[in-house]
Amino acid sequence: MPRFFIGPESDDTTRERILKAAILRFSTHSYEQTGFRDLAADVGVDPAYVHRCFGSKQKLFHEALKASLRPERLFVGGSDDLPSTLAREVLAECGANEIRPLDVVIRSFSSPEASRVLSDVLMDDFIAPMVEKRGPLSKKRAALVAALLAGVGILRDVIGADPLLDGDEAETQELIAQAIENLIDGDADNDLKEQSEPASVDDKAE
Template sequence: MTHNVAARTGGATRDRILNAAILRFARSSYETVGLRDIAADVGVDVAYVHRCFGSKERLFAESLEATMEPAKLFAGPAGDIADFLAKQIFARDGGRGRNTVGPLDIIVRSLSSSEASRVLREFTRDDIIRPLAEKIGQEADTRAAVITALLAGIGILRNVLRIDPLTEVEGGELENSLPKPSAAS
């Protein structure tokens, strides 16, 4: 019984470390985020952060996955995947509070980092573009990359830079004006 309590406590601490890392990576560049700072935020020794995640790079990758939730992105219907992804861009971050972290916040803060860009490239390729390509079929790799690029661009302008009229509410004119998959063929 003690082991189960310890395991749950360890899992809760790991989650707290991940949440602290998400906040740090969303507010600062990859280079300026330190594992010691994350450990201090949670009140644990930095060695425990290493034990849980192995490296800063791995913690960054898990932070990306936790905020993007790629498995949920592709749980939608295959026939209408572009519409589904557009809805995710408009629903996930639009109207969020100032202290809420959006998936693009982490990406934008670390694009210029050579270390982080490798993780970002692998994540985008393996967890976004490839699963999207599997869903859309014909000329899949190119189409999936273009769809991802367009939606990422809209997402950054809407949710990070907050450019009007891109900040309209979910289901608005902009979302409804995006091309449907049949138009993108």
């Protein structure tokens, strides 16, 4: 059961085939590492054509990034299992032609050209949907959840930090899920550790 379809073996238009190839490359390599020439070789066209199709590298990245984040797959269903769903997704194995929701994001944080795109898309297509679907939740808390997920993804898949790669995966997943739950529902008032009220809805960041 592929988590996210990306099949190059379809009869799409050439532009769509390039876009899918771009998503796959951007989920494995950084913005700067990914060149028009590599992309063109993947699809079997001229490098100049992939440029003409999308106008500029930045626009191509924008489209690929937007298509790679699929919030409707993450923020559905009951709201209580959101932490474990997110924790599962960020640790999930995935085969060829599959990508996870944050794979493209975590590869291209550097490069100001890419991060200008990332800033907008991450806010509109990840944090905002999470706030919308998950009921009372400030954008700040959602951003912190995104930060944790991105950080784990980076340390694990980009850097290759051993403690997150081997060992008890179920334990890792549970730790992450609990931290997310804490970020969502935890009390933010200093020195008050009891959680009597159901999370204060203080959206100062809107």
